[in-house]
Amino acid sequence: VIGSLAPIRRGQIPRTVLAVPMTVVFAGSFVLSAPALAVEAGDEVGAVRLLHRAMAAPDAVSYSGTQYVAAWSSLDGAASTGAIVDVIHRAGGSTEVRAHGAQSLSAVDEGSSAAWLADGGGPVGLLVRTHDVSVVGTGSVAGRPTHVVLARRGDGTTAARLWLDTESAVPLRREVYNDDGTTRTASAFIEFSVEQAPRQVRAEATAVNLNSVLRHSDLAQLRGDGWSCPDRLGGGLVLYEARRVGDAVQLSYSDGVVTVSVFEQRGWLDEGNLHGFAAREVNDGMVYSKTGPPAQLTWSVGDWVVTVVADAPAETIDAVVAAMPPTAPQQERGFFARIGKGAERLASWLNPFG
Amino acid sequence: VRHLGVQVSALVDDQLSHDERDRALAHVTRCELCRVAMEQERATKAALRRLPPVEPPAELVKALLAMAETGGPLPPQRRPFPGATAPAVGWRPFDSAPRTGRPLSGQQSRRPDVAPQDRRARTQIAAAGALSAGALTLVLATLGAPPSSDSAPTAVVPPMETFTVEHAKSTGTLPFVEPASVLVLAITGDRP
Numbered sequence: 001v002i003g004s005l006a007p008i009r010r011g012q013i014p015r016t017v018l019a020v021p022m023t024v025v026f027a028g029s030f031v032l033s034a035p036a037l038a039v040e041a042g043d044e045v046g047a048v049r050l051l052h053r054a055m056a057a058p059d060a061v062s063y064s065g066t067q068y069v070a071a072w073s074s075l076d077g078a079a080s081t082g083a084i085v086d087v088i089h090r091a092g093g094s095t096e097v098r099a100h101g102a103q104s105l106s107a108v109d110e111g112s113s114a115a116w117l118a119d120g121g122g123p124v125g126l127l128v129r130t131h132d133v134s135v136v137g138t139g140s141v142a143g144r145p146t147h148v149v150l151a152r153r154g155d156g157t158t159a160a161r162l163w164l165d166t167e168s169a170v171p172l173r174r175e176v177y178n179d180d181g182t183t184r185t186a187s188a189f190i191e192f193s194v195e196q197a198p199r200q201v202r203a204e205a206t207a208v209n210l211n212s213v214l215r216h217s218d219l220a221q222l223r224g225d226g227w228s229c230p231d232r233l234g235g236g237l238v239l240y241e242a243r244r245v246g247d248a249v250q251l252s253y254s255d256g257v258v259t260v261s262v263f264e265q266r267g268w269l270d271e272g273n274l275h276g277f278a279a280r281e282v283n284d285g286m287v288y289s290k291t292g293p294p295a296q297l298t299w300s301v302g303d304w305v306v307t308v309v310a311d312a313p314a315e316t317i318d319a320v321v322a323a324m325p326p327t328a329p330q331q332e333r334g335f336f337a338r339i340g341k342g343a344e345r346l347a348s349w350l351n352p353f354g
Numbered sequence: 355v356r357h358l359g360v361q362v363s364a365l366v367d368d369q370l371s372h373d374e375r376d377r378a379l380a381h382v383t384r385c386e387l388c389r390v391a392m393e394q395e396r397a398t399k400a401a402l403r404r405l406p407p408v409e410p411p412a413e414l415v416k417a418l419l420a421m422a423e424t425g426g427p428l429p430p431q432r433r434p435f436p437g438a439t440a441p442a443v444g445w446r447p448f449d450s451a452p453r454t455g456r457p458l459s460g461q462q463s464r465r466p467d468v469a470p471q472d473r474r475a476r477t478q479i480a481a482a483g484a485l486s487a488g489a490l491t492l493v494l495a496t497l498g499a500p501p502s503s504d505s506a507p508t509a510v511v512p513p514m515e516t517f518t519v520e521h522a523k524s525t526g527t528l529p530f531v532e533p534a535s536v537l538v539l540a541i542t543g544d545r546p
Contacts, residue, residue: 267510309521
């Protein structure tokens with residue numbers, strides 16, 4: 001019984017879904033046809049099934065609602081940001097987000113599986129690789145019944161809690177916590193309704209988007225040219241996507257809950273023109289940071305500038321800095337090198353045989 | 355309509371349970387007054403955080419330290435030989451100068467007399483030395499500067515706003531992290 005949900009037809013499945021193992025698609029189509037998925041508290045297999053269903057939900061369910069999103073800085077808990085937004089999603093299509101009461105719409109980039117670099121399992125694979133997931137009970141968000149799924153880190157602390165709509169599997173509330181248990185981000189629908197809208201076929205990623213995507217072979221070549229592009233960072237973070245952004249290479253890492261973008265650029269950090277950053281000495285170099293959220297950090301590593309934008313606990317951010325240790329600013333070393341070169345030139349002028 | 359009142363502060367500091375938070379935010383979506391109050395609270399907190407750290411006055415620190423001491427004032431420092439403030443005889447081994455056997459008390463660090471004009475001349479020489487060393491460094495650095503056509507590493511100022519937006523876009527593939535694109539909407543100031 002497919003019920004009110006649009007059936008999944010192979011030809012229409014965007015690559016997002018095709019990228020995950022086919023079993024997932026089958027599992028997805030199965031659970032979508034049986035909305036009342038029976039799971040009990042403490043059920044770990046049930047939790048994974050629910051998560052796969054949630055991952056496939058954007059492709060199968062149209063919905064609209066009002067959602068709030070709040071985030072607190074992991075570098076300075078007093079700093080926060082938040083937004084209340086109207087969300088409209090079309091099954092298989094795009095998500096549009098509008099600041100509550102505003103006129104202008106912006107489309108949320110859903111990403112493209114063509115760019116996926118991590119091993120199999122997609123986002124659920126990332127999550128279960130470093131977390132224990134389990135169903136911890138039921139709840140209610142915006143007047144709708146939900147399953148509550150808990151993701152615990154290896155040390156038993158809670159990383160995230162997800163309230164998945166019992167009917168559609170759409171995450172209705174998400175809470176993500178720092179290592180010390182404080183909330184880092186929280187979002188929830190205040191109003192939510194599943195809609196009977198025709199399924200949309202999402203336009204394939206634009207030429208520009210696909211051109212900017214870096215695949216494993218591109219990364220191998222970049223590493224040969226001196227770019228670092230690590231496959232993983234500390235704290236279980238795995239590279240899942242890479243792109244070119246102007247003269248920079250963007251490397252996106254996640255463990256399913258935490259997200260860290262590392263930007264590498266060739267050159268030396270022009271510290272004099274950084275504004276609003278706090279400086280901290282790490283290793284031989286200086287790390288410049290803004291609390292955010294999201295936290296923003298930048299530093300020099302040899303002939304490279306590394307910039308990090310992260311939604312991650314402070315401990316994870318420290319691990320990222322340690323994975324790409326800062327060095328003394330190239331500029332200073334460059335100055336003494338220049339004096340040396342200058343002396344050589346002067347000597348060559350004075351040398352009558354030169 | 356019941357307004358949020360003091361709850362606004364708790365909302366911004368994440369001191370509410372999620373049910374309370376949902377209720378408060380649901381109210382905020384409808385109530386202009388409380389929305390403005392929430393934004394003001396956030397802005398105030400942000401402004402407070404931007405203030406430079408306050409250096410306590412030295413007197414206050416001293417007073418606090420004194421309060422922290424458990425007993426009375428510290429006893430005067432004991433000297434090994436009470437009454438003797440300096441050795442009676444100064445040793446000057448390997449010194450070619452005639453030994454006078456004169457007590458050194460009060461004269462230990464006496465500098466040789468230098469005429470004021472001598473001192474001025476020395477200062478001038480030192481200044482001239484520093485200046486020429488600086489000039490030489492400058493000349494050498496200029497000479498050693500890489501030619502402008504050189505493909506040497508360039509100065510980089512990371513485009514933070516672009517990077518933050520790109521970071522948000524990259525999280526679009528992940529269903530279990532916050533919709534960062536929504537937050538970027540808030541960060542870039544696209545508000546009603």
